[in-house]
Amino acid sequence: MSSIDIRYACEADCTQIAAVNGAAFATGLFLRNAYPQASPAEMIEFRRVHALRQLPDKTTHTLVGVERATGTIVALARWKGAMTRILMNGDYPPAVTLSDQAAALIAKPNSEIALTVCNQGVLDAFAALTKEKHNRYFHEDDIELDLLCTHPLYQGQGIGAAMIKWGTDKADAAKAHIYLQATADAHPLYCRLGWETLDEAVLDYGKYGGEGVNRIYFMRRAPMIYK
Numbered sequence: 001m002s003s004i005d006i007r008y009a010c011e012a013d014c015t016q017i018a019a020v021n022g023a024a025f026a027t028g029l030f031l032r033n034a035y036p037q038a039s040p041a042e043m044i045e046f047r048r049v050h051a052l053r054q055l056p057d058k059t060t061h062t063l064v065g066v067e068r069a070t071g072t073i074v075a076l077a078r079w080k081g082a083m084t085r086i087l088m089n090g091d092y093p094p095a096v097t098l099s100d101q102a103a104a105l106i107a108k109p110n111s112e113i114a115l116t117v118c119n120q121g122v123l124d125a126f127a128a129l130t131k132e133k134h135n136r137y138f139h140e141d142d143i144e145l146d147l148l149c150t151h152p153l154y155q156g157q158g159i160g161a162a163m164i165k166w167g168t169d170k171a172d173a174a175k176a177h178i179y180l181q182a183t184a185d186a187h188p189l190y191c192r193l194g195w196e197t198l199d200e201a202v203l204d205y206g207k208y209g210g211e212g213v214n215r216i217y218f219m220r221r222a223p224m225i226y227k
């Protein structure tokens with residue numbers, strides 16, 4: 001496995017974050033159906049702005065996995081929910097002040113950044129499903145793992161598991177549960193690392209004029225106290 005360091009993301013990382021995210025989810029159906037006319041370059045810019053938007057948010061912890069030998073960002077994880085409360089009573093994530101240019105960019109609506117045409121039916125169906133399951137299964141004191149991905153060139157080397165361990169160690173120490181919704185690709189990994197499948201759903205993009213189906217798993221991990 002490439003040796004990686006895990007650290008908090010900063011503004012300068014967001015271009016690489018977008019590239020890793022785009023490569024990892026390149027075959028994913030959701031964004032392709034939600035923004036069917038977006039070019040690859042527009043999708044990367046959308047992902048970059050999305051990453052920038054998360055940084056000043058004190059309820060969001062964006063971590064990057066950096067290959068030690070090259071300094072390249074190869075993996076991402078985004079933690080939310082009770083993580084802020086658990087880590088030093090809200091002193092983390094470290095305060096981020098964006099440059100004036102980045103602050104102006106994130107203030108714009110998506111339609112002015114890159115994505116002029118969206119499939120609102122797909123966006124609404126995904127949001128409704130996520131909200132319904134979140135309301136049902138996410139508990140107020142849970143941590144949430146909101147995003148996890150590893151660049152395809154680096155997958156299968158234990159990097160995803162290492163990014164997860166960053167959070168599960170903290171959750172276990174604080175006796176906190178971790179909620180997430182998983183892709184079919186990641187589902188076996190989460191099962192192996194202690195998550196229980198609470199529910200699953202199929203999102204059929206054909207119903208909204210798109211193509212393909214996604215199976216989504218809703219999962220929660222109890223803290224492992226006896227280690």
Ligand SMILES: CC(C)(COP(=O)(O)OP(=O)(O)OC[C@H]1O[C@@H](n2cnc3c(N)ncnc32)[C@H](O)[C@@H]1OP(=O)(O)O)[C@@H](O)C(=O)NCCC(=O)NCCS
Pocket residue numbers: 024025147148149150151154155156157158159160161162181182183185186189
């Ligand atoms: C899921 C993901 C983060 C795993 O990252 P990773 O760095 O490869 O993780 P690990 O090396 O720790 O491997 C985890 C396990 O997943 C398996 N795996 C890795 N990539 C996989 C893929 N694309 N499809 C199916 N299984 C995969 C590995 O074989 C490994 O299992 P094993 O240890 O029993 O051999 C990565 O595959 C990814 O980014 N996928 C696309 C984005 C995604 O679905 N993210 C999860 C959103 S919930």
